[in-house]
Amino acid sequence: MPEVRVVNLTKKFGNIVALDNVNLVIHDKEYFSLLGPSGCGKTTLLRLIAGLIEPDSGEIYIGGRRVDNVPPEDREIGFVFQTFALFPHMTVWENVNYGPRVKNFDLKAAGTIGHEVLELVKLHERLNAYPNELSGGMMQRIAVARALAAGAKTLLLDEPLGQLDAKVRNEIRYEMRRMAKDLNLTAIHVTHDQAEAMSISDRIAVMKKGKIVQVGTPQELYMKPNSLFVAYFIGESNFLEGSVMEVKDRELLIELRGGDKVKVLGEGLKKGERAVVAVRPEVFMTRQKTQSENVLKGVVEKISFEGTFVRYEIKLKSDDSLIVIRPSLTENWFDVGASITLSFEPEKAHVFPYPETSLAEELSV
Amino acid sequence: MSAKKPIKYAMYLAAVAVFFALILLPPIIGIFTKLSAIQEVLDQPALMQRALNAVVNSFAIALLVSALDVAAGVPLAWLITRGKSKWLNVLDTFADIPFIVPTAALGYSLLLFWNGPGGLSALFGGSLISTGWLLVALLHFTFSYPIVVRVFVGALLDYKREYEQASRTLGAAPLIAARTVTFPILKPALIAAFILSFARSLSETGATFIVAGLFENGPVFLQNMKNAYSSGLVSQATYEGATVFASLILIVTSLSIFALIRILGSRLRLPFNRVWPTMERKFSYSKATAARNTVTLLVFLVIVLLPSLFVALPAFQALFTDTFSAAISSSGVWVNYWQSLFISYLLGAIVTLIGFVVGLPMAILIARKKFGGAISTILDLLINVPLIVPSIALGVSLKFFWQNFAFIPEFILLIFAHLAITYPYIVRSISAAFERISIDIEDAARTLGAKPFAVFRTIMLPLTKYSILSGAIMVFTRSVSETGATLAVVTNLQTAPVVIVNWVRALQNPALNTNITPSVVGLGCGILIVFSFLILLLLRLVTKGKGRY
Numbered sequence: 006m007p008e009v010r011v012v013n014l015t016k017k018f019g020n021i022v023a024l025d026n027v028n029l030v031i032h033d034k035e036y037f038s039l040l041g042p043s044g045c046g047k048t049t050l051l052r053l054i055a056g057l058i059e060p061d062s063g064e065i066y067i068g069g070r071r072v073d074n075v076p077p078e079d080r081e082i083g084f085v086f087q088t089f090a091l092f093p094h095m096t097v098w099e100n101v102n103y104g105p106r107v108k109n110f111d112l113k114a115a116g117t118i119g120h121e122v123l124e125l126v127k128l129h130e131r132l133n134a135y136p137n138e139l140s141g142g143m144m145q146r147i148a149v150a151r152a153l154a155a156g157a158k159t160l161l162l163d164e165p166l167g168q169l170d171a172k173v174r175n176e177i178r179y180e181m182r183r184m185a186k187d188l189n190l191t192a193i194h195v196t197h198d199q200a201e202a203m204s205i206s207d208r209i210a211v212m213k214k215g216k217i218v219q220v221g222t223p224q225e226l227y228m229k230p231n232s233l234f235v236a237y238f239i240g241e242s243n244f245l246e247g248s249v250m251e252v253k254d255r256e257l258l259i260e261l262r263g264g265d266k267v268k269v270l271g272e273g274l275k276k277g278e279r280a281v282v283a284v285r286p287e288v289f290m291t292r293q294k295t296q297s298e299n300v301l302k303g304v305v306e307k308i309s310f311e312g313t314f315v316r317y318e319i320k321l322k323s324d325d326s327l328i329v330i331r332p333s334l335t336e337n338w339f340d341v342g343a344s345i346t347l348s349f350e351p352e353k354a355h356v357f358p359y360p361e362t363s364l365a366e367e368l369s370v
Numbered sequence: 371m372s373a374k375k376p377i378k379y380a381m382y383l384a385a386v387a388v389f390f391a392l393i394l395l396p397p398i399i400g401i402f403t404k405l406s407a408i409q410e411v412l413d414q415p416a417l418m419q420r421a422l423n424a425v426v427n428s429f430a431i432a433l434l435v436s437a438l439d440v441a442a443g444v445p446l447a448w449l450i451t452r453g454k455s456k457w458l459n460v461l462d463t464f465a466d467i468p469f470i471v472p473t474a475a476l477g478y479s480l481l482l483f484w485n486g487p488g489g490l491s492a493l494f495g496g497s498l499i500s501t502g503w504l505l506v507a508l509l510h511f512t513f514s515y516p517i518v519v520r521v522f523v524g525a526l527l528d529y530k531r532e533y534e535q536a537s538r539t540l541g542a543a544p545l546i547a548a549r550t551v552t553f554p555i556l557k558p559a560l561i562a563a564f565i566l567s568f569a570r571s572l573s574e575t576g577a578t579f580i581v582a583g584l585f586e587n588g589p590v591f592l593q594n595m596k597n598a599y600s601s602g603l604v605s606q607a608t609y610e611g612a613t614v615f616a617s618l619i620l621i622v623t624s625l626s627i628f629a630l631i632r633i634l635g636s637r638l639r640l641p642f643n644r645v646w647p648t649m650e651r652k653f654s655y656s657k658a659t660a661a662r663n664t665v666t667l668l669v670f671l672v673i674v675l676l677p678s679l680f681v682a683l684p685a686f687q688a689l690f691t692d693t694f695s696a697a698i699s700s701s702g703v704w705v706n707y708w709q710s711l712f713i714s715y716l717l718g719a720i721v722t723l724i725g726f727v728v729g730l731p732m733a734i735l736i737a738r739k740k741f742g743g744a745i746s747t748i749l750d751l752l753i754n755v756p757l758i759v760p761s762i763a764l765g766v767s768l769k770f771f772w773q774n775f776a777f778i779p780e781f782i783l784l785i786f787a788h789l790a791i792t793y794p795y796i797v798r799s800i801s802a803a804f805e806r807i808s809i810d811i812e813d814a815a816r817t818l819g820a821k822p823f824a825v826f827r828t829i830m831l832p833l834t835k836y837s838i839l840s841g842a843i844m845v846f847t848r849s850v851s852e853t854g855a856t857l858a859v860v861t862n863l864q865t866a867p868v869v870i871v872n873w874v875r876a877l878q879n880p881a882l883n884t885n886i887t888p889s890v891v892g893l894g895c896g897i898l899i900v901f902s903f904l905i906l907l908l909l910r911l912v913t914k915g916k917g918r919y
């Protein structure tokens with residue numbers, strides 16, 4: 006049962022701290038994603054788990070066994086590289102059969118496994134092709150098939166879809182999940198594409214600058230971001246700066262920069278403290294007849310039609326800009342220049358203390 | 371862009387023209403002008419048999435030595451690139467030492483070490499290895515070793531390690547991963563190393579002659595004929611006939627062999643397709659690795675480094691004697707020495723520079739098949755010619771050729787000769803490096819708006835820096851240490867190796883009654899080695915780090 010656990014893992018490259026004291030548990034048979042901006046240490050973490058590089062400190066367990074001193078070939082993992090790393094001097098069949106061959110599997114059984122995995126990735130008819138004769142999508146599937154044929158129970162995928170075009174990527178990502186689930190594998194999938202991570206993962210770890218910021222299901226991350234960074238990185242958010250006027254249990258009254266007052270739910274903030282309110286674009290309502298709380302007035306600056314949704318850029322009185330998304334077919338559109346009254350429900354917004362440095366710094370990657 | 375094309379093609383054509391006019395044709399024409407002399411040899415069956423025997427010996431030794439060199443040099447290259455110690459950079463530079471020692475001094479050094487009373491033989495009472503084929507093989511092993519290391523270090527540095535890592539994650543122990551993935555992918559480099567070392571063994575003259583004793587390979591046969599002619603034992607016709615005959619067979623046979631390697635090489639799979647997982651695992655981890663590294667280092671130290679430096683040993687004693695002060699104050703024999711040292715380094719620098727300028731377009735032409743695959747293959751083969759012609763034969767035939775142009779100063783002649791000898795090294799190493807880099811990378815830079823020259827300067831040059839540096843080092847050291855051809859070409863001008871060879875001869879021939887002592891020779895070699903070593907170290911420091919991808 007390949008549960009993967011890392012404890013206090015740190016890795017430096019010279020002065021760069023690529024991973025800073027990371028703790029993480031990935032459950033058996035889970036489809037898990039490591040998500041974060043470029044350079045945050047995702048690949049480093051994956052390579053440490055695979056044993057391709059050595060940690061400076063910390064412990065790594067796979068299936069309950071400590072593997073820090075176990076070479077990669079004995080960790081029972083499969084690694085899919087971003088560039089696939091298919092052996093250029095071997096055919097598809099030889100690539101797929103490489104694992105069984107070097108692991109001394111019974112060759113007849115190995116042949117069967119090889120055929121099965123090629124069947125699984127639907128590339129059976131390309132047995133004798135060399136990698137340079139394959140398309141990116143095919144190479145990707147061969148790379149996965151190769152790892153599976155070697156008997157991997159844990160799949161480590163480093164941006165496995167990064168080299169593919171958008172359409173293929175969208176198709177293959179569900180296929181990857183289905184395959185992992187069918188075969189009862191534990192999968193760790195590295196990506197910087199939040200839509201990809203959200204759509205296929207059981208759970209996601211959001212990383213930033215060598216640290217894990219939050220771990221949770223896609224819904225948890227979306228509904229209950231624990232930080233400005235997660236609210237910013239997962240989905241989309243408007244950030245409104247202000248300060249706390251009143252605290253009543255979990256209910257906070259915030260005066261925004263432009264003077265508007267809004268009511269939100271939150272904890273850990275004191276009266277007089279600076280705060281940032283995060284509101285997702287689809288949370289705003291535009292047709293509130295009756296006067297309610299949390300009202301913001303502005304002017305439509307820009308409209309873009311995105312198919313299912315219309316996206317408005319709205320200039321508030323305070324000069325702050327807001328993004329608002331509304332369904333495109335069930336409502337009338339606003340025109341550019343139109344005045345608009347927005348409102349949102351207190352429990353749909355999130356409030357965070359104003360970061361010690363600055364908002365821009367906090368959201369920077 | 372199309373308007374620029376003619377300029378580009380003109381450049382490539384010019385490179386080809388220079389290659390033919392300056393490097394390939396002069397020695398060949400030199401030989402062909404004397405082609406009729408062959409009849410002389412055909413009329414003497416005994417001489418012909420002797421020449422043929424010598425050529426066969428040449429190939430046997432070359433084959434044996436190159437195989438051993440690849441087997442021994444690859445582990446050192448591996449250690450240098452994969453080891454973690456910061457001393458490895460120094461080790462890397464030390465591996466070049468046999469390059470720097472002038473071949474004649476190298477031969478003398480090995481003779482002292484393996485055969486002389488003061489060397490290793492002292493431990494065993496009497497001479498350990500007598501002159502003959504074994505000592506020749508040892509010598510060739512020693513001077514070819516750095517070539518293999520150089521080429522393979524470059525290849526390993528350019529190698530995308532993900533292939534090997536993929537193999538590891540699929541369950542291959544390190545030894546299996548190297549054997550089934552890394553080596554097959556780096557096969558072109560292995561072949562290049564083999565060819566270079568093979569060619570070097572075929573053509574080396576000066577040192578081989580010193581350690582050969584009664585044994586004759588091609589070059590020694592040529593040298594013997596030359597000596598016999600000088601002392602009036604054979605006629606000029608016989609001498610020229612034998613030279614042309616032996617050189618021609620050497621050239622034709624080795625070109626055929628190279629063509630064969632070239633054609634079969636890409637189809638040839640490395641012989642071990644099978645794997646023995648359980649057994650190979652045993653040889654993959656710490657104890658076996660440590661043992662392998664120890665053996666590798668021992669071979670390097672005992673068979674390559676120590677014997678090469680042995681001649682310089684007296685230099686340490688000389689440091690505290692008059693010899694040293696004489697050397698420093700440049701008196702007596704030393705006047706000549708310092709002058710020759712200057713000439714050698716100047717020559718080396720000029721040859722390296724020109725070699726780079728005329729060799730680079732050729733390397734690109736070959737690597738990127740600018741004139742089509744067939745022409746690339748042919749050029750690639752022809753490049754080897756100067757490598758395999760015994761350096762003495764090359765010198766002699768160059769002399770045959772250039773003596774028609776008496777107005778050319780000797781120094782320029784020397785540049786031509788050294789260019790001819792070293793040209794293949796620079797082209798080989800650059801073209802191999804270019805071949806390893808995907809053309810996609812170049813295309814990417816082009817699509818980003820870089821002009822071809824900018825692509826070269828900003829992309830290809832930095833990516834191939836280590837290989838280019840290796841090429842430059844081979845050219846420079848080869849030029850600084852070249853003896854056979856230099857002796858054949860010049861009459862007045864003396865390079866450092868020429869001075870040292872003369873000294874060695876004086877030592878070996880006490881009848882000459884000069885004031886050359888072993889400590890003079892030792893110090894002379896020592897100074898040359900130290901200077902060259904420092905230059906190489908400096909080169910490496912200047913270009914450090916960045917070239918390693």
Ligand SMILES: Nc1ncnc2c1ncn2[C@@H]1O[C@H](COP(=O)(O)OP(=O)(O)OP(=O)(O)O)[C@@H](O)[C@H]1O
Binds near residue numbers: 021049
């Ligand atoms: N071999 C290395 N030598 C030096 N620094 C490294 C090395 N590998 C990674 N780093 C540094 O460590 C940090 C984390 O790198 P890593 O490759 O893990 O990022 P990543 O999250 O995978 O980014 P990306 O999404 O761009 O692939 C980066 O700052 C990177 O520059």
Ligand SMILES: [Mg+2]
Binds near residue numbers: 048049163
């Ligand atoms: Mg990465």
